[in-house]
Amino acid sequence: MKFLDLAKVYVRSGGGGAGCVSFRREKFIEYGGPDGGDGGNGGDVWAEAVEGLNTLIDFRFQQHFFAKSGGHGMGAQRTGASGDDIVLRVPVGTEILEEDQETVVADLTEPGQRVLLARGGNGGFGNLHFKSSTNRAPRHANPGQPGVERTLCLRLKLIADAGLVGLPNAGKSTFLAAVSNARPKIADYPFTTLHPNLGVVGVDGHEFVIADIPGLIEGASEGRGLGDQFLGHVERSRVLLHLVDGTAEDVAQDARTILTELQAYSPALAEKPRVTALNKIDALDPETLAERKAALEAEIGGPVLLMSGVSREGVTEVLRALWSRIAPSRKPAADKEDKPWQP
Numbered sequence: 432m433k434f435l436d437l438a439k440v441y442v443r444s445g446g447g448g449a450g451c452v453s454f455r456r457e458k459f460i461e462y463g464g465p466d467g468g469d470g471g472n473g474g475d476v477w478a479e480a481v482e483g484l485n486t487l488i489d490f491r492f493q494q495h496f497f498a499k500s501g502g503h504g505m506g507a508q509r510t511g512a513s514g515d516d517i518v519l520r521v522p523v524g525t526e527i528l529e530e531d532q533e534t535v536v537a538d539l540t541e542p543g544q545r546v547l548l549a550r551g552g553n554g555g556f557g558n559l560h561f562k563s564s565t566n567r568a569p570r571h572a573n574p575g576q577p578g579v580e581r582t583l584c585l586r587l588k589l590i591a592d593a594g595l596v597g598l599p600n601a602g603k604s605t606f607l608a609a610v611s612n613a614r615p616k617i618a619d620y621p622f623t624t625l626h627p628n629l630g631v632v633g634v635d636g637h638e639f640v641i642a643d644i645p646g647l648i649e650g651a652s653e654g655r656g657l658g659d660q661f662l663g664h665v666e667r668s669r670v671l672l673h674l675v676d677g678t679a680e681d682v683a684q685d686a687r688t689i690l691t692e693l694q695a696y697s698p699a700l701a702e703k704p705r706v707t708a709l710n711k712i713d714a715l716d717p718e719t720l721a722e723r724k725a726a727l728e729a730e731i732g733g734p735v736l737l738m739s740g741v742s743r744e745g746v747t748e749v750l751r752a753l754w755s756r757i758a759p760s761r762k763p764a765a766d767k768e769d770k771p772w773q774p
Contacts, residue, residue: 435486435487435488435490435491435587436486436487436586436587436588436589436627436661436663436664437487437584437585437586437587438487438490438491438494438584438585439494439530439582439583439584439585440490440494440495440496440519440582440583440584440585441494441495441496441580441581441582441583442476442495442496442497442517442519442548442549442580442581442583443476443496443497443498443549443578443579443580443581444473444474444475444476444498444549444550444551444552444578444579445472445473445474445475445497445498445499445500445501445514445515445551445552445578446473446500446501446551446552446575446576446577446578447470447471447472447473447500447501447551447552447553447554447555447574447575447576447577448469448470448471448472448473448500448501448502448503448504448511448512448554448555448575449470449503449504449554449555449572449573449574449575450467450468450469450470450503450504450554450555450556450557450558450560450572450573450574450575451467451468451469451470451503451504451505451506451509451557451558451572452465452467452557452558452570452571452572453465453466453467453468453505453506453507453557453558454466454467454506454568455506455507464562464567464568465557465558465559465561465562465568465569466506466507466508466559467504467505467506467508467557467558467559467572468504468505468506468507468508468509468510468511468557468559469504469510469511469554469555469556469557469559469560470501470502470503470504470510470511470554470555470557470573470574470575471501471502471503471504471510471511471512471513471514471554472501472513472514472551472552472553472554473498473499473500473501473513473514473551473552473553473554473575473576473578474498474499474500474501474513474514474515474516474517474551475498475516475517475547475549475550475551476496476498476516476517476519476547476548476549477516477517477518477519477545477546477547477548478518478519478521478525478527478537478539478545478546478548479518479519479520479521479539479543479544479545480521480522480523480524480525480539480540480541480542480543480544480545481520481521481522481523481542481543482523482542484520484521484522484523485522485587485589485629486522486587487521487522487525487585487587489520490585496517496519497517498514498515498516498517498549498551498578499514499515500514500551500552500575500578501513501514501551501552501554501575502514503575504554504555504557504572508557508559510554511554513551513554514551516551518545519548521539521585521587522587523539523540523541523542523590524539524540524587524588524589524590524667525538525539525585525586525587525588526538526539526585526586526587526588527539527546527548527583527584527585528583528584528585528586529583529584530582530583530584532584532586536548536583540590540667548581548583549578549579549580549581550579551578552575552576552577552578552579553575553576554575555572555573555574555575555576556572556573557572558570558571558572560572586663587664588663588664588666588667589627589629589642589664589667590640590667591629591640591641591642591664591665591667591668592639592640592641592668592669592670592753592757593632593639593640593641593642593668593669593670593671593672593753593757594641594642594644594664594665594668594670594671594672595607595641595642595643595644595665595671595672595674596644596647596665596671596672596673596674596689596693597646597647597673597674597675597676597689597710598646598647598648598675598676598679598685598688598689599645599646599647599648600646600676601646601674601675601676601685601710602674602676602710602711602740603643603644603646603674604616604617604628604643605617605740605741606643606672606674606710606738606740606746607628607630607641607643608630608740609740609741609743609746610630610632610641610746610750611630611631611632611641612630612631613628613629613630613643615628615643627642627643627644627645627661627664628642628643629641629642629643630643632750634747634750634751634754635751635754637754637758639753639754639757641672641753642664642665642668644661644662644664644665645661647662647688647689647692648688649688649691649692662693662696662697662700665700666697666699666700668703669703669704669756669757669760670703670704670705670706670753670756670757671693671700671703671704671705671706672705672706672708672749672753673686673689673690673705673706673707673708674708674710675707675708675709675710675727675735676710676711677709677710677711677712677714677715677720677723678711678714678715682709682723682726682727682730683726683727683729683730686707686727686730686731687730690731704756706736706749706752706753706756707727707731707733707734707735707736708735708736708737708738708745708749709723709724709727709735709736709737709738710738710739710740711739711740711741712737712738712739712744712745713739713741713742713744714739720737724737736748736749736752
């Protein structure tokens with residue numbers, strides 16, 4: 432299945448049915464009176480977050496969603512049928528935006544969460560509705576209200592506990608393949624990863640989800656390389672894992688590049704809890720390793736873990752460091768479940 436995280440859709444709710452002008456005509460009934468029914472309501476357009484989807488590819492092949500209009504009213508006080516609703520099934524983590532791609536309409540982060548995108552028009556009143564003591568034979572009815580048309584953008588942000596960031600060829604995909612059953616494409620050229628990947632990781636009996644995104648380069652916030660279009664997939668992460676290629680000549684400059692791009696994209700993303708790891712230590716001698724670790728620690732102003740995605744050395748320690756930052760955010764939910772019910 433091809434990964435697609437941005438789509439444009441055109442939705443229109445159903446129009447209301449028109450009211451009916453009708454009079455009762457029966458033998459032996461001298462004053463039948465008005466009996467025109469109301470029109471039916473038009474169908475609504477909804478969006479619902481569902482489990483089991485992780486891409487917006489379905490909206491590549493269908494972009495127009497039109498709800499049914501309500502039926503017209505009829506004589507004998509018959510109300511028109513209401514139009515059927517339309518439900519857009521989207522993955523959990525989908526943002527719905529206006530056409531300008533800036534105004535957020537809704538953010539669907541929970542399975543089963545629904546939002547009304549376009550309300551159907553009300554059905555018009557039939558002439559029976561206008562009957563009164565002073566107007567016993569009304570000869571007019573209301574037309575139904577028209578439906579609502581909207582152009583919306585859908586943007587998927589994957590929901591993961593941890594997000595991988597780093598320069599191209601920093602070893603992010605190799606790390607994900609080493610710790611999970613995910614099988615991202617791995618090669619020795621930049622930008623091997625062209626779309627985000629998710630993997631479920633287990634450590635010390637705990638499981639969490641890691642998201643791997645294409646590598647960033649200097650100027651990504653200005654559109655260079657693949658740009659920062661995929662950073663939204665780690666925006667919801669509780670912690671970031673910053674992988675730095677230990678075989679690079681200047682590891683401090685590489686780390687500075689990533690931190691600068693994160694800050695340019697979103698200050699909130701740059702301030703997220705972060706674990707920094709020096710990768711590919713299996714290719715370094717002890718003296719070079721110590722020198723580059725010290726340079727990296729001086730640059731970020733904090734501790735640096737050592738690991739190798741190929742030999743899996745230090746991988747468990749990195750996973751434990753990630754879980755130590757993820758665990759506090761899961762405690763409230765567990766405490767709520769264990770709390771006894773009270774009336």
